[in-house]
Amino acid sequence: MQRQLDLDLADTEQQLLDAHLKTCASCRVMMERLQRLTSELSSLPKVHPPVSLVDAILPKLEEIDLARQSAGIVGSTTTVHSGETSLANRRNRRANRLSYKVLGGVVAAGLLLGIAIVNLDQDASMRVADQSISGSSQLSGSANITIMNVATSSANDEADASDDVELMETSILEVDDQYAEETSDDKPVGILAPSGEKQQGLLGIPSTGGDSEVPAVGPDEAQTEAGDKGKIASGQTEEWNESFDVNLDLDDMDSIQDRSGASVGLASPEGTYSVFIENGSLVVLDSNNERTYVSQSFGDAEVYGLEWTDDSHLIFKVLTDEGEQAYYIDLDTRSEGRM
Amino acid sequence: MVEQELIRSAQSGDRDAMIQLLREIETHVYRTAYYILGNEQDAMDAAQEALIRVYTKIESFEEKAQFKTWVQRIVTNICIDKFRRNKPTVSIDEHAMNFTADHSVEEEVVATYVSQDIREAINKLSDHYRAVIVLRYLQDFSYNEISDSLGLPLNTVKSYLFRARQQLQSLLQDYQKGGVGG
Numbered sequence: 001m002q003r004q005l006d007l008d009l010a011d012t013e014q015q016l017l018d019a020h021l022k023t024c025a026s027c028r029v030m031m032e033r034l035q036r037l038t039s040e041l042s043s044l045p046k047v048h049p050p051v052s053l054v055d056a057i058l059p060k061l062e063e064i065d066l067a068r069q070s071a072g073i074v075g076s077t078t079t080v081h082s083g084e085t086s087l088a089n090r091r092n093r094r095a096n097r098l099s100y101k102v103l104g105g106v107v108a109a110g111l112l113l114g115i116a117i118v119n120l121d122q123d124a125s126m127r128v129a130d131q132s133i134s135g136s137s138q139l140s141g142s143a144n145i146t147i148m149n150v151a152t153s154s155a156n157d158e159a160d161a162s163d164d165v166e167l168m169e170t171s172i173l174e175v176d177d178q179y180a181e182e183t184s185d186d187k188p189v190g191i192l193a194p195s196g197e198k199q200q201g202l203l204g205i206p207s208t209g210g211d212s213e214v215p216a217v218g219p220d221e222a223q224t225e226a227g228d229k230g231k232i233a234s235g236q237t238e239e240w241n242e243s244f245d246v247n248l249d250l251d252d253m254d255s256i257q258d259r260s261g262a263s264v265g266l267a268s269p270e271g272t273y274s275v276f277i278e279n280g281s282l283v284v285l286d287s288n289n290e291r292t293y294v295s296q297s298f299g300d301a302e303v304y305g306l307e308w309t310d311d312s313h314l315i316f317k318v319l320t321d322e323g324e325q326a327y328y329i330d331l332d333t334r335s336e337g338r339m
Numbered sequence: 340m341v342e343q344e345l346i347r348s349a350q351s352g353d354r355d356a357m358i359q360l361l362r363e364i365e366t367h368v369y370r371t372a373y374y375i376l377g378n379e380q381d382a383m384d385a386a387q388e389a390l391i392r393v394y395t396k397i398e399s400f401e402e403k404a405q406f407k408t409w410v411q412r413i414v415t416n417i418c419i420d421k422f423r424r425n426k427p428t429v430s431i432d433e434h435a436m437n438f439t440a441d442h443s444v445e446e447e448v449v450a451t452y453v454s455q456d457i458r459e460a461i462n463k464l465s466d467h468y469r470a471v472i473v474l475r476y477l478q479d480f481s482y483n484e485i486s487d488s489l490g491l492p493l494n495t496v497k498s499y500l501f502r503a504r505q506q507l508q509s510l511l512q513d514y515q516k517g518g519v520g521g
Contacts, residue, residue, distance in 0.1 A: 002497075002500070002501040002504060003497075005504070006475075006482070006500070008482070030508075033508045033511075033512070034504060034508055036508075037457075037504060037507055037508045037511065038476075038504075040457045040511075041457065041472065041475075041476040041507075042476055044374070044457065044458070044476060044477060046370065046477070047369070047370055047373050047374075048366050048369070048370075049365060049366065049369040049382075049383065049386065050379065050383075051383075052362075052365070053365045053368075053369060053383065053386050053387050053390055054358060054361045054362050054365050054390065056383075056387060057361075057387050057390055057391055057394075058358075060391060061358075061391070061394055064391070064394065064395060065354075
């Protein structure tokens with residue numbers, strides 16, 4: 001009988017069933033009940049979700065996309081835990097034959113800015129270095145990664161600093177074509193050349209104010225990383241925030257982190273502009289790496305979904321207590337607003 | 340039926356295709372979740388989780404398999420997990436009152452009236468029996484499709500379905516006699 005309900009009986013079987021039902025009252029009753037049941041089951045309301053579920057999950061999907069990009073770049077940093085890993089990462093990075101132009105550009109630019117910082121006092125310089133380093137990524141104009149793992153690991157300074165110097169050296173040396181004018185192979189090195197103070201000034205990040213938090217991405221932080229994607233940290237964030245946007249395919253690159261915790265700059269499709277987040281505002285640099293536009297400040301609100309819709313138009317979202325709000329920036333008209 | 344092309348595009352990274360794919364399946368996903376979990380809120384949660392999982396695992400879908408059974412596998416697994424984690428709420432909510440453009444007011448009201456007993460009965464089934472019933476009657480799956488979705492042998496599917504129906508009709512008898520408490 002049950003199979004009959006599913007039209008699963010062969011003709012001969014159906015005939016047998018029919019014959020039996022004619023003679024057996026109890027089976028007939030059961031058959032009727034089952035048929036009635038089937039009819040009711042088939043008539044159950046075809047419910048629809050009360051709101052669009054896909055719309056509801058779009059922000060989450062974006063987070064996943066950003067996390068994937070970042071995971072792709074940092075490679076296996078999700079398993080990274082400590083200083084030694086960041087060291088390994090640095091070594092790996094040196095071995096990577098990828099986009100040294102970018103890295104080098106970033107580093108070189110950072111160094112140039114670093115020079116300016118050298119005279120500041122330590123704390124200030126660390127802070128500024130944070131921002132300058134994140135800013136320097138913009139200077140590259142093309143990629144967005146900011147930086148290197150400088151001092152990701154521990155707050156400890158000299159050793160890290162010298163490692164970083166080394167790293168920078170390597171990167172810088174490879175840069176020439178793009179930045180020959182701005183830096184020479186020697187210069188940056190010279191600048192970095194350990195005069196302890198200068199180092200501190202530039203790479204002073206390590207202690208980010210004495211906080212020896214281990215920024216390297218552990219499993220927890222990897223999650224945080226995904227969660228924090230695009231989050232604006234107002235420059236002085238103590239921890240390494242792994243979030244950043246990258247235009248290039250940098251699957252082999254790992255541990256490139258923005259020390260300040262802010263989203264790292266994103267270059268426009270044709271490279272005319274690049275944008276990054278600083279102190280709650282979006283800062284756009286032009287192709288001369290000069291600040292061409294600074295948006296309103298969104299304070300501590302989370303900014304995400306940053307995207308170039310074309311070479312001079314930017315869209316992004318801000319999550320406040322009131323909810324999600326989409327914004328645009330139009331660099332042709334130098335305007336911005338809600339969408 | 341979702342087209343193969345759309346699935347392929349989504350798998351190759353076309354985000355628009357992926358979003359479109361999710362929109363095409365969201366009702367089916369929700370519907371299964373709703374009837375397995377028995378209430379709208381849990382269904383929304385589970386369905387969203389299922390859609391996200393489809394999104395993240397789309398590359399693992401093999402073309403030779405049927406997309407709809409793959410999707411239903413995801414949502415039923417999530418629901419059964421959720422079902423086991425939380426005590427199921429046997430609540431007949433006012434979902435039928437969420438009118439869509441497709442249904443008239445009258446249809447919804449009648450459907451609610453008629454289906455209340457049966458829905459209560461479904462909520463009393465064990466999770467796997469319930470899943471089989473839902474896939475069979477809400478998704479119109481064949482025995483084989485149910486087998487693929489739930490990862491159960493064909494004979495087990497039939498057995499579960501038959502026993503579930505027996506239980507349901509027995510419960511309905513009890514309702515009609517007025518003997519079943521909440």
